[in-house]
Amino acid sequence: MSHKIKAQSFLEVSHQFKLGELATEKQHPKTIGLSDLSKNSLELALSAVKEIELDLIDTALFKQKEINQFSLDVQEVLSEGGRVFLCGCGATGRLSLALETIWNKSGAHKGRVLSFMAGGDVALIHSIENFEDHPDYGERQLSDLGFCESDLLIAITEGGETPFVIGAVEAASKVSSKPPYFLYCNTDSILSSAVERSKKVLENPGIKKLNLSTGEMVLTGSTRMQASTILMLVTGQAIFGLNQEWVLKLKHKLESIDLNILKKFIVSESDIYKSNGGVVYLTDAALGISVLTDTTERSPTFSLIPFEENDKDTPDVYSLCYLSLVGEEGAKKAWSALLGRKPRSLEWEDTRALTALDRLYRFDISSTSFSKRSSYCSGEQFKFNISLEDNRLKLSLMEHAEVIDFEEYDLLSIHLILKILLNTHSTLVMGRLGRYESNIMTWVRPSNNKLIDRTIRYILILLKEKGVEKSYEEVCYKLFEEMENAKKDDPLVLKTLESILGSIS
Structure with a gap:
């Protein structure tokens, strides 16, 4: 299929995915110029992020x-x-899996909290393109897990418009006697006027809604940050039955942490990548899922090569970083230890090449992954150790080390703070590598309709800054033309922008 036909196909449905009016898709005024701050004034960058x-x-x-x-x-x-x-x-799928894992590792009754994300557990480590665009897949995964009349679904979507999640919540409202919950981070009025499928959910009396609007993201559109954090916080508070005092205690802990402790880690990790090196995050089963979440989410956010399937002696390409679960031998044991349960995959005939269990096990996150990476990566590999010992969070990279005391804090609180620290760290590392401009994701990967719209909008913003006016349709056709021969780690926003500017110069 030619790029023109693909572009036309997208334009025919694009009205369903034009999300530029949503707060989660807008630029945060407090982080404009974040890319420059990440390179020249980390203190100011860290201060802005902490405030948000x-x-x-x-x-x-x-x-x-x-x-x-x-x-x-x-x-x-x-x-x-x-x-x-x-x-x-x-991101909301990963936080769902993280909450189930924390539940299982907190001594609660296993099997009482179950999670699933678009694409199954394989999607935790490798994005499954276009899966979230299908509402029927959401219904299908819910049914496969045996959801029944006495069960409750908590459907979590940062924007409030994801078709997969909407498909699942609408199905749940017809099956269970317990009205499902729909959690989202945009105002009802704008969401209803912008997205018809969202309006249907918001007006459905059989679905309970909880609006957790947080405004713009630190990095424009990067809902892996504030939106997914508040969704994880609130959903975790509910399943563990925690009160307002717990939230206040969490806030006090974050206030007490000087984020400037991250400066040396941010500088060192970005310097490693600039020198063609790599980083393997060594962690334990207690923290593994949050460390894995941050490291894998870097790929779609910044158009990085995703984690490689390192079952081969020498993979063709490999990611900047990887994960190693300390003390776990073999991929199968490592994945069960990380999740606190056996992995759940999708063995559907039409998707199994991407979603099957045997593919998950080709991502070997066991204790041997550091030595494997060292054997096939061209640059030197460095260990970033993140561990939890006696409720003390320990971070170390090269000669740098920090310890944060979490005495009298529960595992959910520790994971939430770790998520914020890692999201902040990785975002500023990527800023130092030039993977975004100001606070716009110029390296976003348009792997589904929502992200195609986002890519087009970012190009239009940058064109306007240069005094060039183009229509949405013109940019769409040019984007699909560039996508036709693009590599996985190409900066499609920048490539399309350069192509348009070159054609009018």
């Missing part, structure tokens, strides 16, 4: 009355012997 992260906890505190009712509903299902299902796509 604290704002999201204030949002959770402001919403405590609604969150309390949400928690009561969740606890009622658990007390009656029902199960709570969590689902999402991309």
Whole structure:
């Protein structure tokens, strides 16, 4: 199929994915120029990020009355012997899996909280392109897990418009006697006017809604940051039955941490990559899923080569970083240890090449991954150690080390703080590598309709800054032309921008 036909096909449905009016898709005024700050003033960059992260906890505190009712509903299902299902796509899918893992590792009853993400567990480590665009896939995965009348679904979507999640929540409302919850981070009025499928959910009396609007993201459109953090915080608060005092304690902990401790790690890791080296994150089963989440989400956000399937002696290409689960021998044991359960894959005939269990096991995250990487990567590999010992979080890279005391804090709190630290760290590392401009993701990978729209909008913003006016349609055709021969790690925003500017110079 030619690029023109593909572009036309997208344009025919693009009205369903034009999301530029949503707050989660807009530029944050406090982080304009973040790329320059990451290179020239890390202190200011870290200060801006911390202020925004604290704002999201204030949002959770402001919403405590609604969150309390949400928690009561969740606890009622658990007390009656029902199960709570969590689902999402991309970042919200990973936070759903993380919450199930934290539940399993916290001594709670296994099997009472279940999670699934678009594409199954394989999508945790490698994005499954276009999967989230299919509402029927959401319904299908929910059904495959045996969702029934006594169960409750918590459907989690940063923007509030993801077709996969909408498909799952609409299906759940017809199966269970417990009305499902729909969690999202944009205002109802704008969401309803911009996206018809969202309007249907918001107007459905059989679905309970919880709006957790946090405003713009630190990095424009990068909902792996504030949006997914507040969604993880609030959903975790509900399934563990935690109160407002727990949220206040979490905020106090974040306030007490000087994010400047990250400076030496940010500089060192970015310098390693500039020297053609790589980083293997060594961690334990207690923290593994949060470390894996941040490292894998760098790929779609910044158009990096994703984690390689390192079952081969010499992979053709490989990622900048990888994960090694300390003390776990073999991929199968490592994955079970990381998830706190056996992996769940999709063995569907039409998707199994991408979603099957045997593919997941080709990503060997066991204790041998550092030595494997050292054998086939051209540059030197460095160990970034992240461990939890006696409720003390330990970070070390090269000669740098830091310890954060989490005495009297639960595992959920530790994971939330670690998520914020890692998201901040990786975003500023990528800024130093030039993987975004100002606070716009110029290296975003357009792997689904939502991201195609986002890519087009970013190109239009940059063209306008240069005094060039082009239509949405013109940019769309040029983008698909560039996509036709692009490599996985090409900066398609920049390549398309250069092509358009070159044609008018």
